[in-house]
Amino acid sequence: MDVLSKLEILADAAKYDVACTSSGVNRKASPGQIGSAASCGICHSFAADGRCISLLKVLMGNHCAFDCRYCVNRRTNDVRRAAFSPREIADLTMQFYRRNYIEGLFLSSAVERNPDYATEQMIVALRLLRKEYRFAGYIHVKGIPGTDKSLIASLGLLADRISINIELPSQASLNLLAPDKSKASILDPMGYVTEQIADYKSLALRRQGFSAAASFAPAGQSTQMIIGATPDSDLQILRLTESLYRKYRLKRVFFSAYMPVVSDGLLPAIDSRPPLLREHRLYQADWLLRFYGFSASELLTESNNSFNPYVDPKCNWALNNPDFFPLEINTASREELLRVPGIGVTGTRRILAARRQASLTFADLQKLGVVIKRAQYFVTCNGRRPEDLPVAPDTVLRGLISERLLAEGRKGWLGEPEPEQLSYIREHPLLEGGVPGWQLVNK
Amino acid sequence: MATGEQIVYLYDGSFPGLMCALYESLHRNCLPEDVCSEDSAVLYLYPTQRIITDEGQARSFQKWILEHCGSDVLTFVRHGFLSCLARREIRILRFLRLARERGPRVLDMLQHDDVLPLHRAVLHLRRESHLLKGFVHFSLRQGVLVATIGPRNQVLPLLAEHFCTRFSAERFLIHDSTNNMVLMHDPPRTELLSVTGVELSAKDQGEEDIEALWRLFYDTIDVSGRENPRLRMSLMPKRYWSFMTEFQEQGTGPR
Structure with a gap:
């Protein structure tokens, strides 16, 4: 089989892995090397689905010994199979990299024979790239659950980022859909990677200025979960996410709306649509955990365990915590400002810098990039609210729900019948529990 | 405050040339109507003054910016010059006049009319160059x-x-x-x-x-x-x- 056909099969088999980031590490090539890495990450194109293309994302091979129900490459699925040789992978990466099509390689593999054999093949390819081709670009490699620690250790010294996918957010779901995987086979290597990263980091700190220390996955570790293939709730998923950040020091947790690729009685029907809005809400909440100082328990509770489709998690929190507001823009702390809908991390930084020069008005806030339409219900400037602040519930909700979402709701994107007008949404059961706070403006 | 003068500075379109024009304005405390590149084929309603590019003077003016306003302001001015903002020269001049008063913190004053448009233009340039690193x-x-x-x-x-x-x-x-x-x-x-x-x-x-x-x-x-x-x-x-x-x-x- 020629490289073109292999690429078609093995890129197709890899595309459901959402992560394509090339961030987290700065590196310049030393003499004789080619390539560099930028910690902010660089996108080289965007696919028609709007996802960033940063890395050559391929599988080493898709002959799989496992039979995970949700996976297109499962042993019992009837698909075309192929395998790259390590040399083919290395050559393709260099050809693409040199033309600046990509930031580097995202190499993954089906479980060819067994986890150790598949990982050994990937190690050979990465060694070729790093040692023979002197490649200094970005490498993201997948750790296969159940792989021997010594092999994970070799991977970590060659790659910038390692990810071991959790795939399903609970043991029960794993038992049901991925009989060859267990929680331990996933979390053990994940914990090992966490330890190694920490060890190498402290070693590098101690040796700073003496010699260049080897680094172990310097861009850190990430994982991915499939959303909507199992009945796990948003709360469960977000709690798990939070503990992965805390306990395993992960850099990123990725969510992948389940895309039915195989027909199976245990899975959503093959013609069901991927829960893209739910995935979007989870990412928003993930951002709140990582950059805004929120905890999972603030965003969702046992009694209210899924995200509101119409307002984002931050807005939902604000509407449910009217006592926290209004905040005075000119005196509120950084932590407080970050909790205001319509003010992001950049906006907060700009407000803190600008108010040292002069006290701020609503007109100033707009220039600093604050979304006044959302923030106006929650803040004052020098004790004042905007003069024409709308108070009619209809208008307030319209201000807080994005026009686009309303339009998409009308198109049935949310899986709901087509609402004739906004009043439908006001009466929507999800809003009754989730958005009681519009009275806020009347205070 | 400088008196606004009904005069247009013409410079050679180069960055050192612009530096000399800005130096001329700040040094003489004169705010021209506009600062334009010689090759921009515009009909000027005002008398023009030709600025002669002096590399040495351009360098020492940049050194002055660096010392009085900091390296971020100097980089901001350079990037402002590379941006596609219309009438960027006069905007850079107005910005620098404010920077002379306020020092490095001028970059935080996004609410100011002499800062915001230039800030947006510089951001546009930086974002575009980031995108093109990939594209x-x-x-x-x-x-x-x-x-x-x-x-x-x-x-x-x-x-x-x-x-x-x-x-x-x-x-x-x-x-x-x-x-x-x-x-x-x-x-x-x-x-x-x-x-x-x-x-x-x-x-x-x-x-x-x-x-x-x-x-x-x-x-x-x-x-x-x-x-x-x-x-x-x-x-x-x-x-x-x-x-x-x-x-x-x-x-x-x-x-």
Whole structure:
């Protein structure tokens, strides 16, 4: 089989892995090397689905010994199979990299024979790239659950980022859909990677200025979960996410709306649509955990365990915590400002810098990039609210729900019948529990 | 406050030239109506004053900015000059007058009318140059990696370091067709040149095959159930597409 056909099969088999980031590490090539890495990450194109293309994302091979129900490459699925040789992978990466099509390689593999054999093949390819081709670009490699620690250790010294996918957010779901995987086979290597990263980091700190220390996955570790293939709730998923950040020091947790690729009685029907809005809400909440100082328990509770489709998690929190507001823009702390809908991390930084020069008005806030339409219900400037602040519930909700979402709701994107007008949404059961706070403006 | 004077400064269009014009204004405490490049064919309603470019004076003025306003302000001024903002020269002058009063913190004063438009223009330049670090796609022509771009801002000075570090041992050439400039790297030399045009030699043998592989990868990696053309367009505006390999049919595009 020629490289073109292999690429078609093995890129197709890899595309459901959402992560394509090339961030987290700065590196310049030393003499004789080619390539560099930028910690902010660089996108080289965007696919028609709007996802960033940063890395050559391929599988080493898709002959799989496992039979995970949700996976297109499962042993019992009837698909075309192929395998790259390590040399083919290395050559393709260099050809693409040199033309600046990509930031580097995202190499993954089906479980060819067994986890150790598949990982050994990937190690050979990465060694070729790093040692023979002197490649200094970005490498993201997948750790296969159940792989021997010594092999994970070799991977970590060659790659910038390692990810071991959790795939399903609970043991029960794993038992049901991925009989060859267990929680331990996933979390053990994940914990090992966490330890190694920490060890190498402290070693590098101690040796700073003496010699260049080897680094172990310097861009850190990430994982991915499939959303909507199992009945796990948003709360469960977000709690798990939070503990992965805390306990395993992960850099990123990725969510992948389940895309039915195989027909199976245990899975959503093959013609069901991927829960893209739910995935979007989870990412928003993930951002709140990582950059805004929120905890999972603030965003969702046992009694209210899924995200509101119409307002984002931050807005939902604000509407449910009217006592926290209004905040005075000119005196509120950084932590407080970050909790205001319509003010992001950049906006907060700009407000803190600008108010040292002069006290701020609503007109100033707009220039600093604050979304006044959302923030106006929650803040004052020098004790004042905007003069024409709308108070009619209809208008307030319209201000807080994005026009686009309303339009998409009308198109049935949310899986709901087509609402004739906004009043439908006001009466929507999800809003009754989730958005009681519009009275806020009347205070 | 300086008195506004009904005069237009004409400079040679170069950055040192602009520095001399700004120096002239601040030094004489005179705020001209406008500062324009000599070759901009505008009919001036006001008397003009020709600014003579003096490299030494330009350098010492930059040193003054560095010492009084900090390196971020100097970089901001340089980037303002590279941006595509209309009447950027007079805006940079107004900004510098404020910077002279307020020091490095002027960069935090986004609410000020002499800061915000320039800030937005600089952000636009920096974002565009970040995007192009990814969107520049080379093709091999006579052993040289060649790419053409059509940016809105003058991004090449910002791209130079990135590409020279990444491809330090490669010979490459990036042609900015908007601003008629070329970044040339022929190790160990790097040059940024003004050009009138670039004639491309034919693609090397085997190049079409690699481009076909890339197009195949691009088409394959898309998950059709997640189709979102609007998102793609907002992250990668259409004006960049015509320069990118994945949107060129085999055998088309710049040959």
